[in-house]
Amino acid sequence: MSQSDIFEPFEQLITLRVLGRPLKVPERNSILRGFQFLDLEGISDGEFCWNGECLNCQVTIGSGGREKPVMACRTYAADGMEILKISDEIRRAAADLLGEYETTSE
Numbered sequence: 001m002s003q004s005d006i007f008e009p010f011e012q013l014i015t016l017r018v019l020g021r022p023l024k025v026p027e028r029n030s031i032l033r034g035f036q037f038l039d040l041e042g043i044s045d046g047e048f049c050w051n052g053e054c055l056n057c058q059v060t061i062g063s064g065g066r067e068k069p070v071m072a073c074r075t076y077a078a079d080g081m082e083i084l085k086i087s088d089e090i091r092r093a094a095a096d097l098l099g100e101y102e103t104t105s106e
């Protein structure tokens with residue numbers, strides 16, 4: 001499977017702040033695709049429906065000083081977006097990527 005089979009076409013990477021750390025992900029793709037871009041094997045093997053039904057991909061984004069839970073598979077990543085909390089399943093699936101952030105999440 002090539003990148004073009006998985007990701008929507010993109011020309012550049014944008015920066016998310018995930019649990020306070022900057023991570024570069026493809027523009028014009030969902031937050032969950034962004035995590036998949038960074039940890040292809042882990043997220044591809046995770047328990048994700050990719051269509052808004054399982055809720056395993058829930059993340060909390062900071063929005064105008066408030067916290068807003070969204071589904072990462074249904075929400076486009078945006079440059080500078082703050083992700084304050086991530087679901088247990090994302091954390092488990094992308095442990096190689098996010099494990100080091102565990103102690104900084106609270």
Ligand code: FES
Nearest residue numbers: 050052054055073
């Ligand atoms: S992956 Fe199932 S709701 Fe997002």
